[in-house]
Amino acid sequence: MEQTPHGSPDDPNPLRRLSLEQLRRRTSIKWREYPDDVLPLWVAEMDVPLAEPVARAVTEAVAIGDTGYPAGTGYAEALASFASGRWGWDTLAVERTRLVPDVMLGIVEVLKLLTGPGDAVVVNCPVYNPFYLFVEHMDRRVVEAPLDERSRIDLTVLEDAFRRAVRGGRRAAYLLCSPHNPTGTVHTADELAAVAALADRHGVRVVVDEIHAPVxxxxxxxxxxxxxxxxxxxxxxxxxxxxxxxxxxxxxxxVAGPAAADDLARMPPEVGHGPSHLGAIAHTAAFRDGGDWLDALLDGLDDNRRLLDELLAKYLPGVRHRPGEGTYLAWLDCRALGLGDDPAAAFLERGRVALHSGPPFGTGGAGHARLNLATSPEVLTEAVRRMAGAL
Known part of the structure; x- marks a missing residue:
């Protein structure tokens, strides 16, 4: 299946711009983990060309040899402007930000400020599996607070997890994924305010992974x-x-809230040595100048969500799927298919489609698989057909 997507180079939808032949020239993990006969819809990489403002900013930096160490607050200023214009969030203070290597390593550094070895970190499972890996690697305990049957935060379950986390007077943190990976749940203002009140009542500090916020x-x-x-x-x-x-x-x-500024000030300066200067340039350009490209992507993802629902109804009616409002990930309940705890293994072996296995996402992951929607409609269609053929 090496045909070019139906879109033209002028198609505003970036998901329709690249053929499989073009994509297979890439050397990132998405395109090197599996043989060429496998359609890779597993890891969170998108099948898109780089947004032109980002490509231009990086190319210009390389052209003048601007490949040293990061400096300044341009990235934070761009994020603050984006947050104000896109979400109406006008209180993101640049002085309460710190540059960190990436989101997960930034979370680790923040958790180090708020907890000690043996302390608990509460998560809403099923959840992004590095939450477990990174938390346990830094010698903290994971306490699960499963989402409810609608994939939303269950405040009663969360409060019980908070009680268990702080038992014995220990410090604890709540690592919240917003929007939620893998379900795509977008938490409401009321839900988040209830979380804040609950955390304050039990003395639990909240750390939020908002990496999918623009999606x-x-x-x-x-x-x-x-x-x-x-x-x-x-x-x-x-x-x-x-x-x-x-x-x-x-x-x-x-980014620290106003009452967390003193905690942020304790972050060691060497943490800021890890980010890439070219990375900071690229992210700054994205937030500052990439809005039109993002809007075209969001339209394409909405189309793909609808398409996936149609494809599942036609080819895999036994799969339960509640389309998420956020991220470009789809959480597929495959328990009715009789493929065991790890249906992704069967889809890979028999259908040559790579999805992310469900069990590593914690309680609630067995019998599920995560599918990456950020591809062309043609690839998505072929993938679901192959998955159906694996049964």
């Missing part, structure tokens, strides 16, 4: 955690990585 359906509204009442002691870690496909250009920002 929200046109029909939904992203609410930054630090913009809701009661979130002053919280932290957010953000970047342009997911929305503009910049995972290989490392740079992110840790």
């Amino acid at each position: 929200v359906s046109r029909s939904a509204r992203f609410v930054p955690y630090l913009s809701v009442p009661g979130a002053d002691r919280g932290f957010s870690v953000m970047s342009a990585s997911k929305a503009w496909n910049l995972a290989g250009l490392k740079a992110a920002l840790a």
Whole structure:
């Protein structure tokens, strides 16, 4: 299946711009993990060309040899302007930000400020599997607070997890994924305010992974955690990585609420040595000048969400899927197919489609698989057909 997508080079939808032949020239993990006969819809990389403002900024930097160490607050200023214009969040203070290597490593550094070895970190499972890996690697305990049957935060379950986390007077943090990976849930302002109140009541510090914040359906509204009442002691870690496909250009920002500024001030200066200067340039350009490209991407993703629902109804009616309003990921409940705990393994072996296995996402992951929607409609269609043929 090497045909070119139906879009032309002038098609505004970046998901329709590249053929499989072009994509297979890439050397990133998405295109090198599996043989060429496999359609890779697993890791969170998008099948898009680089946004022109980002490509221009990086190319110009390379042309003048601007490849040294990062400096200044341009990245934070660009994010603050984007947050104000896109989300109406006008209180992102540049002085309460720190440049960090990427979102997960930034989360680790923030958790080090708020917790100690053996302390608990609460997560809403099923959730992005590096939450488990990084938290456990830094000698913290994961306490699960499963999402409810609608893939939303269950405040009763969350409060019970908070009680267990702080038992014995220990410090604890809540690592919230917003929008939620893998379900695509976009938390509401009321839900986030309730989380803030609950965390304050139990003395739990909130750290939010908002890496997918710009990737929200046109029909939904992203609410930054630090913009809701009661979130002053919280932290957010953000970047342009997911929305503009910049995972290989490392740079992110840790953002502290007003009452967490003193905690942020304790972050060691050497943390800021890890980000890439070219990464910071790319992310700055994305937030500052990449809005039109992002809007075209969001339209394409909305189309792909609808297409996936149609394809599943036609070819895989046994798969349950609740389209998410955020991220470009789809969480597929395959338990009715009889493929065991890891249906992704069967789709790979028999259908030559690579999805992300569900069990590493924690409780609620067994029998599920995560599919990356950020590809052309043609690839998405072929992938679902292959998956159906694997049964």
